Amino acid sequence: xxxxxxxxxxxxxxxxxxxxxxxxxxxxxxxxxxxxxxxxxxxxxxxxxxxxxxxxxxxxxxxxxxxxxxxxxxxxxxxxxxxxxxxxxxxxxxxxxxxxxxxxxxxxxxxxxxxxxxxxxxxxxxxxxxxxxxxxxxxxxxxxxxxxxxxxxxxxxxxxxxxxxxxxxxxxxxxxxxxxxxxxxxxxxxxxxxxxxxxxxxx
Amino acid sequence: xxxxxxxxxxxxxxxxxxxxxxxxxxxxxxxxxxxxxxxxxxxxxxxxxxxxxxxxxxxxxxxxxxxxxxxxxxxxxxxxxxxxxxxxxxxxxxxxxxxxxxxxxxxxxxxxxxxxxxxxxxxxxxxxxxxxxxxxxxxxxxxxxxxxxxxxxxxxxxxxxxxxxxxxxxxxxxxxxxxxxxxxxxxxxxxxxxxxxxxxxxxxxxxxxxxxxxxxxxxxxxxxxxxxxxxxxxxxxxxxxxxxxxxxxxxxxxxxxxxxxxxxxxxxxxxxxx
Amino acid sequence: xxxxxxxxxxxxxxxxxxxxxxxxxxxxxxxxxxxxxxxxxxxxxxxxxxxxxxxxxxxxxxxxxxxxxxxxxxxxxxxxxxxxxxxxxxxxxxxxxxxxxxxxxxxxxxxxxxxxxxxxxxxxxxxxxxxxxxxxxxxxxxxxxxxxxxxxxxxxxxxxxxxxxxxxxxxxxxxxxxxxxxxxxxxxxxxxxxxxxxxxxxxxxxxxxxxxxxxxxxxxxxxxxxxxxxxxxxxxxxxxxxxxxxxxxxxxxxxxxxxxxxxxxxxxxxxxxxxxxxxxxxxxxxxxxxxxxxxxxxxxxxxxxxxxxxxxxxxxxxxxxxxxxxxxxxxxxxxxxxxxxxxxxxxxxxxxxxxxxxxxxxxxxxxxxxxxxxxxxxxxxxxxxxxxxxxxxxxxxxxxxxxxxxxxxxxxx
Numbered sequence: 011x012x013x014x015x016x017x018x019x020x021x022x023x024x025x026x027x028x029x030x031x032x033x034x035x036x037x038x039x040x041x042x043x044x045x046x047x048x049x050x051x052x053x054x055x056x057x058x059x060x061x062x063x064x065x066x067x068x069x070x071x072x073x074x075x076x077x078x079x080x081x082x083x084x085x086x087x088x089x090x091x092x093x094x095x096x097x098x099x100x101x102x103x104x105x106x107x108x109x110x111x112x113x114x115x116x117x118x119x120x121x122x123x124x125x126x127x128x129x130x131x132x133x134x135x136x137x138x139x140x141x142x143x144x145x146x147x148x149x150x151x152x153x154x155x156x157x158x159x160x161x162x163x164x165x166x167x168x169x170x171x172x173x174x175x176x177x178x179x180x181x182x183x184x185x186x187x188x189x190x191x192x193x194x195x196x197x198x199x200x201x202x203x204x205x206x207x208x209x210x211x212x213x
Numbered sequence: 214x215x216x217x218x219x220x221x222x223x224x225x226x227x228x229x230x231x232x233x234x235x236x237x238x239x240x241x242x243x244x245x246x247x248x249x250x251x252x253x254x255x256x257x258x259x260x261x262x263x264x265x266x267x268x269x270x271x272x273x274x275x276x277x278x279x280x281x282x283x284x285x286x287x288x289x290x291x292x293x294x295x296x297x298x299x300x301x302x303x304x305x306x307x308x309x310x311x312x313x314x315x316x317x318x319x320x321x322x323x324x325x326x327x328x329x330x331x332x333x334x335x336x337x338x339x340x341x342x343x344x345x346x347x348x349x350x351x352x353x354x355x356x357x358x359x360x361x362x363x364x365x366x367x368x369x370x371x372x373x374x375x376x377x378x379x380x381x382x383x384x385x386x387x388x389x390x391x392x393x394x395x396x397x398x399x400x401x402x403x404x405x406x407x408x409x410x411x412x413x414x415x416x417x418x419x420x421x422x423x424x425x426x427x428x429x430x431x432x433x434x435x436x437x438x439x440x441x442x443x444x445x446x447x448x449x450x451x452x453x454x455x456x457x458x459x460x461x462x463x464x465x466x467x468x469x470x471x472x473x474x475x476x477x478x479x480x481x482x483x484x485x486x487x
Numbered sequence: 488x489x490x491x492x493x494x495x496x497x498x499x500x501x502x503x504x505x506x507x508x509x510x511x512x513x514x515x516x517x518x519x520x521x522x523x524x525x526x527x528x529x530x531x532x533x534x535x536x537x538x539x540x541x542x543x544x545x546x547x548x549x550x551x552x553x554x555x556x557x558x559x560x561x562x563x564x565x566x567x568x569x570x571x572x573x574x575x576x577x578x579x580x581x582x583x584x585x586x587x588x589x590x591x592x593x594x595x596x597x598x599x600x601x602x603x604x605x606x607x608x609x610x611x612x613x614x615x616x617x618x619x620x621x622x623x624x625x626x627x628x629x630x631x632x633x634x635x636x637x638x639x640x641x642x643x644x645x646x647x648x649x650x651x652x653x654x655x656x657x658x659x660x661x662x663x664x665x666x667x668x669x670x671x672x673x674x675x676x677x678x679x680x681x682x683x684x685x686x687x688x689x690x691x692x693x694x695x696x697x698x699x700x701x702x703x704x705x706x707x708x709x710x711x712x713x714x715x716x717x718x719x720x721x722x723x724x725x726x727x728x729x730x731x732x733x734x735x736x737x738x739x740x741x742x743x744x745x746x747x748x749x750x751x752x753x754x755x756x757x758x759x760x761x762x763x764x765x766x767x768x769x770x771x772x773x774x775x776x777x778x779x780x781x782x783x784x785x786x787x788x789x790x791x792x793x794x795x796x797x798x799x800x801x802x803x804x805x806x807x808x809x810x811x812x813x814x815x816x817x818x819x820x821x822x823x824x825x826x827x828x829x830x831x832x833x834x835x836x837x838x839x840x841x842x843x844x845x846x847x848x849x850x851x852x853x854x855x856x857x858x859x860x861x862x863x864x865x866x867x868x869x870x871x872x873x874x875x876x877x878x879x880x881x882x883x884x885x886x887x888x889x890x891x892x893x894x895x896x897x898x899x900x
Contacts, residue, residue, distance in 0.1 A: 074573035373759035451575040459747020
């Protein structure tokens with residue numbers, strides 16, 4: 011397999027080399043023949059080809075230098091986090107770190123849930139049902155990063171009993187939806203699942 | 214002579230380039246050969262024909278997988294590979310276990326994590342992102358358990374030895390009884406290929422030592438070959454990508470050189486015809 | 488070099504150029520009259536400029552991932568090799584790039600020696616070039632320490648210990664360099680800082696080097712001055728630029744050969760073992776490009792003497808314009824000097840070879856003989872040759888090779 015591959019590639023390489031070489035010889039011959047009335051066309055073609063190939067080479071060389079700043083393999087592989095939620099009391103929030111960002115896990119009270127469910131969707135800047143934002147209505151799991159400019163909102167604050175971002179005054183409700191202020195969208199919901207009744211796996 | 218000197222460059226392109234290229238190579242190669250002859254101590258190493266050698270070398274996937282099995286069942290009792298993660302096992306250019314398999318491999322190890330909310334360290338099953346579990350918590354513990362000799366970490370072992378692959382292969386197959394009159398210290402073994410012939414590591418490979426998952430017969434030689442292949446990949450996981458990209462790059466540059474050379478001739482023909 | 492004063496065509500251009508003459512500069516660089524008989528040895532200036540810029544760019548990129556701490560440096564380099572996207576490519580390019588950089592700089596220097604490029608009126612170019620060369624060696628040495636392998640550590644120990652040869656203050660200087668009682672984390676961090684700084688100093692010197700070059704203009708293979716710019720020269724762009732580009736591509740093919748197919752052949756396996764203060768590798772050698780000077784250091788059986796002679800072997804090159812007494816620039820017309828030039832080339836290669844060998848027996852003897860010739864070449868051969876050598880007749884001009892039998896060498900300037 012690998013030997014045949016090697017042979018194949020070698021043949022292709024030789025072919026290309028042969029083509030290039032014959033091009034050189036032919037062009038030299040042609041150049042000698044028609045040195046006087048050398049057509050501008052061919053010359054321009056050569057220069058254009060040089061520029062084009064050169065540009066592609068520069069672009070190809072630039073890519074690794076750009077790509078190296080993207081998240082690397084070890085970052086991408088960062089593990090999922092499992093959180094034990096058995097010790098969270100009613101109406102309490104814990105914050106855990108996942109992929110360098112805070113994740114709010116709140117066990118909501120019944121009032122909060124009904125408040126969140128009974129909001130008229132027309133009032134919302136980013137309309138979304140509460141049911142769509144939770145897997146179990148008691149547990150609200152969301153990324154604690156304000157969708158405005160990335161600050162961490164404070165809990166139990168603001169005009170809507172939810173969260174309040176101190177940086178630029180965005181108010182979120184008990185479902186983490188934006189109600190007032192500059193933030194454009196609701197707080198994000200990360201990918202998560204209930205492993206069992208007491209454990210959430212984020213990621 | 215003068216006449217030649219005065220002719221502007223390009224008629225002599227190839228000739229000049231040949232000289233330049235020769236000179237560009239001479240110096241480093243002399244130095245490398247000077248270094249090579251330094252390693253003349255002891256016997257010539259056993260040479261194996263490795264699939265990863267040469268310009269288009271790639272790893273033998275099956276051998277890499279068997280090699281991991283040898284590492285896991287034989288070497289990992291003493292040797293760490295702290296630079297590798299379980300995720301590497303399913304990455305391209307490596308053993309390419311399926312993601313599920315790698316996950317299962319990782320989960321079969323107990324990893325120390327923590328501290329938890331009580332401030333205690335705890336163990337949990339390994340994950341893909343975890344580094345290979347080390348046999349000893351630190352160098353001192355490894356030394357204490359191995360009669361004062363630290364079993365080297367094997368992550369970059371192949372690159373850390375001259376002619377690394379053949380060297381490791383030879384060492385693994387180089388155990389024999391010391392010749393007459395050779396004084397062997399206590400707790401030390403005789404190895405034909407080790408510089409000084411004293412090695413702290415006992416001979417670990419025996420025919421039929423393990424059952425390969427793919428049914429290959431586990432001869433000593435087979436195991437030595439597989440583990441060497443595995444260690445070579447561990448030292449240089451980018452080897453396949455390097456060969457592949459390198460081939461394309463050089464081919465492209467050659468084409469570019471030709472086109473630029475033609476442009477160059479065109480340009481200078483204006484000057485020379487004057 | 489007579490050049491017409493450039494005046495931008497547009498009003499805006501004139502306004503801008505009279506305040507900051509960037510357009511004039513660009514115009515000058517484009518139309519800079521270059522002798523038309525330059526051969527391919529002259530393309531290494533452009534190749535070196537490329538090398539410097541490529542090293543700076545890849546270096547900046549590597550610095551984004553590297554951690555300068557004794558406990559983490561080795562692992563962070565391996566992290567670059569294993570995890571960072573194309574990290575292996577960038578690191579191998581940077582590491583082999585330094586070797587290629589030195590390869591090119593040696594060709595460049597020897598070209599200067601062969602064609603007498605250092606002679607009046609180009610002394611400044613040569614001296615700045617030598618400063619660049621010395622800074623390059625310092626930069627490369629500190630860069631070699633950064634991966635914190637065994638060779639890194641022991642190279643740092645040995646080279647910094649050179650300064651302990653200085654009487655009285657030597658030991659305090661070494662302690663000052665180390666920032667501790669031995670090479671360690673503080674040493675690594677300062678080497679990293681300087682390794683980042685020095686290339687920019689080199690870059691500044693390169694600007695001066697090129698500036699100094701553009702005052703008298705290039706010399707050329709026959710070494711005579713330009714008589715008629717219109718006949719003897721071509722504008723830099725596109726003629727010389729494309730030629731440089733072509734040579735650069737060939738150079739890159741060789742570089743790619745190393746980077747992709749033999750990335751570790753020029754380095755030492757021991758540098759893949761993490762630094763260990765308790766064990767010295769059995770045979771320590773510097774990188775190949777420093778070997779000739781390493782051989783000179785070891786040729787002298789005295790600590791202080793060795794250090795002095797080694798630095799002298801570098802600084803003596805600065806005085807070359809005055810040590811060479813010959814009126815003729817190019818070795819093409821100096822039959823004797825041509826021979827001695829090649830002897831020097833071989834001598835330096837021999838020195839490099841001896842630097843890689845253990846300093847004992849025959850190796851040491853040959854190393855000493857080569858060292859003696861090295862100095863004799865500059866102190867004795869070059870001044871004496873200038874007076875004794877019978878040079879062959881020089882041509883009248885670059886484009887007019889017909890010799891005037893009466894004028895011979897006297898028509899030089």
